[in-house]
Amino acid sequence: LSCCWLIHRHSDKPAKMPAVSKGDGMRGLAVFISDIRNCKSKEAEIKRINKELANIRSKFKGDKALDGYSKKKYVCKLLFIFLLGHDIDFGHMEAVNLLSSNKYTEKQIGYLFISVLVNSNSELIRLINNAIKNDLSSRNPTFMCLALHCIANVGSREMAEAFASEIPRILVAGDTMDSVKQSAALCLLRLYKTSPDLVLMGEWTSRVVHLLNDQHMGVVTAAISLITCLSQKNPDEFKTCVSLAVSRLSRIVSSASTDLQDYTYYFVPAPWLSCKLLRLLQCYPPPEDGAVKGRLVECLETILNKAQEPPKSKKVQHSNAKNAILFEAISLIIHYDSEPNLLVRACNQLGQFLQHRETNLRYLALESMCTLASSEFSHEAVKTHIETVINALKTERDVSVRQRAADLLYAMCDRSNAKQIVAEMLSYLETADYSIREEMVLKVAILAEKYAVDYSWYVDTILNLIRIAGDYVSEEVWYRVIQIVINRDDVQGYAAKTVFEALQAPACHENMVKVGGYILGEFGNLIAGDPRSSPLVQFNLLHSKFHLCSVPTRALLLSAYIKFINLFPETKATIQEVLRCDSQIRNSDVELQQRAVEYLKLSSIASTDVLATVLEEMPPFPERESSILAKLKKKKGPGAVSVTELEDSKREGGELNGGGDRGPDTASTPSPSADLLGIRSAAPVGAAPASAGSLLVDVFSEAGDISSLTNPLIPLPCRFVCKNNGVLFENQLLQIGIKSEYRQNLGRMYLFYGNKTSVQFASFTTTVSCPGELQSHILSMHLLEPLVEGGAQIQQVLNIECLTDFSDAPLLNIKFRYGGALQNLTLKLPVTINKFFQPTEMTSSDFFQRWKQLSQPQQEAQKIFKANHSMDTEVLKAKLLGLGTALLDNVDPNPENYVCAGVIQTKGQQVGCLLRLEPNAQAQMYRLTLRCSKDSVSRRLCELLAEQF
């Protein structure tokens, strides 16, 4: 066994044995750990562990009562086994017993076990809560701290309910020890984050704020985390903290490095507290009181000045702590965004860091400058560093630093430097790491569009993008270039010429073929005068790529060919011959075959006039926000919660967004004109976007779809039983998406209404009603604007409370006027009883014990039915989890079966539910059994679920 020192400071000390004897060594534990370490294989380890588990089990079950020490030792061994990654399904009771021991170490191990192996088993939680209650009232500070730690570690709802009112009292009581105050502050913070509704600060607010003045630095450090979180949520109630924070900060900043004794860290006074104070101030606008503001500006200046002073130590800890404060101060300066002088100083300071030898500082400077770039005061100052940043993009060894450099270039880009930045990003793309290519491509595409002065530059840039990183160019990017070319006639000729040249390359990317096919099909005539790009040359060039392409691209090319027949009658014979050959007309792919057959027929029977009308140039696309931008926002993670997240079936795509990002190739909503000709998904030629051909859509929808609108009740799609998000309803006019979340007996549902037409909906109103015995109760509903513009989408929030169990879903009624006609539709909202499930984990023995307890005939509901959907294990598991129950492993003796447990929370009561699903793959049948503490719930769940599988 080799000993490796974590810190090399005492490297002259002789090697030592591990310190097992310190405090109360548990010899048995040390032996066991070293046995495990000596195991040569995984199998040997498992064998040793199973032996130990059997030993512990027999000790726990044995007749002889165990003493505290042995109990502690065995619980500790179990904990070790669990931390090795093995499941532990016993010992919880023994751990709980340890909690009530008055031996500190026993108690401590008990609490550690509970904290690590949190179990939502409610009976245990009650016992744990009892032990905690005793320790909290023990007035023994070490016991109190252990109890508070346990609450913070577990942080469950039940604990919050039991202690949320007690802890503020401990925190502000005059006789509470400092160490307990620290624990109480952070424990309360934890509870506030998990159950804000249970932590009522009201009367404590001012006393908590005044902890900022506490003499004990440790108390202030702990309390400020709590205060910051509370201030973010209730800024008005806590605003007195601003002046207190400023004066505390000022005292720290101006103190000598020795003043704060042990709170000085490597010659930096109280770095943690300083950063927390600066962070707290970022919850508020700049102080209004002139004196307070002056004092704060002074602090910030002092911090900036200190950065220029020679370091007091060469240790990296010193510079890290000092710079941590500096970066936090710069964040505050950026947050205020009102002091030009400080902003420019901050920018210069970051500029220095850009060239620092420490990689960490270069990384942070790049990151921090990104936010500075968006301030009008410092944007210009940031731009002066462009060469350094470009250099970083080219020379940094670490990909995460290069990524920050790319982000910063994107943030500092404006009209004056766009060409340079885009060129640099393009050349970086040639060697960029795979992990960041897609994002880089999106960024280049956005910058090129945003700052394009002449569109020929834009076209060049995007084609270069496809050439360099074709694999990473998503559909949105190439759809967008086509939309822009179609909408701007000044660039069409140039685009045709450039794309023609790009296609000359022997190996060009398939995305290039798509763009090329589309653009030449529309605008090939603009370059046909040049004999080097005569119609036949263009056609042959495109067709030379045909056989290398995937089916969707081939389909697009076929559409380009039929467009050619219209543009250049002289190519008709050649193209017809191509369409007629077996590889097209008898292609095994239905889509290709259909296109070939239909285009061939169209070209032979339609008159020139009909052909010219059908194959007319695409009308301009409606101008909308770039779909690429939406994609980047989405890629960049949460924050931008866009409806596109609702996508879950192929059809939905961007239609919620109003069709702006519908690509030319989308086959989803065949427009009537396409139907007429029977070229269903020949989108590039036939299917104009709905908004462009809206006249036709209107005519047809009057006849067809409106009738479905007045249909009295649209049933609930059954997939919503196990799902909370998705598209609830869609017809030619309207799409309704939902996102919902549930906790306990409460729920919140976001409804998104998207107008799919280009015409405004007037008098748009929605109402929700609860029919019959329905008790699920809609608490509040936000009112809507009566107008929904064409292509727009509006959002509505519903708050829901489940009062008692129910079987009918609430109804949503929507009325609006579309082109004068009143539309009225009613649909069921996907609120089903299972939404209010809380999963319950339990062991096999617990499960069957409860199963037996629920043995009255009316408590059980059973159904045997044929499988309607896939019987694949993963699919089933996903559905059962989506149901909201806990899926219990290793409970049913037959591994093919699924068992689940959960509690349905209604306002008045909790209903325990057990579920067993037994698939029979051979017969394609299921047997579903439910046992619940309430009969009606068993029946309802059984009905609901039988449709799911």
Added chain:
Amino acid sequence: MMRFLLLFSRQGKLRLQKWFTPISEREKKKIIRDMTSMVLARQPRSCNFLHWKDLKIIYKRYASLYFCLAIENQENELLALEVIHRYVELLDKYFGNVCELDIIFNFEKAYFILDEFLMGGEIQETSKQMVNRSIEASDMLQETMEEYMSKPAF
């Protein structure tokens, strides 16, 4: 706040795991896998920060052990490095020249020391003296094995 702290060896063996928010066991295993593979693949002298989902990952190697701390997006990276360092100092002070084996054999102590220092993902006490004092005080509360054995069991 901090979300989790992991200690693992160069071979990817997990030595300590501390989760500050409730996470399912399955998710924990996935995170541990992601973190070890991501951090161990880093070149030497790279920066100590990574972006992962919506979190920042701060890692640092001390001898054979990697310390890997996940913090929320608005938190300060440099200070997180010093949280790691302070924890190493506390371990060092307690064990006297701490090594990986100390943490393996006395894992429960490593958790106790961490609990004195951090709580609920926030710093509880930054003073080394204060933390050490409370850890020593709790050691003082422990009795010898003989005392244990002579006590009646419950």
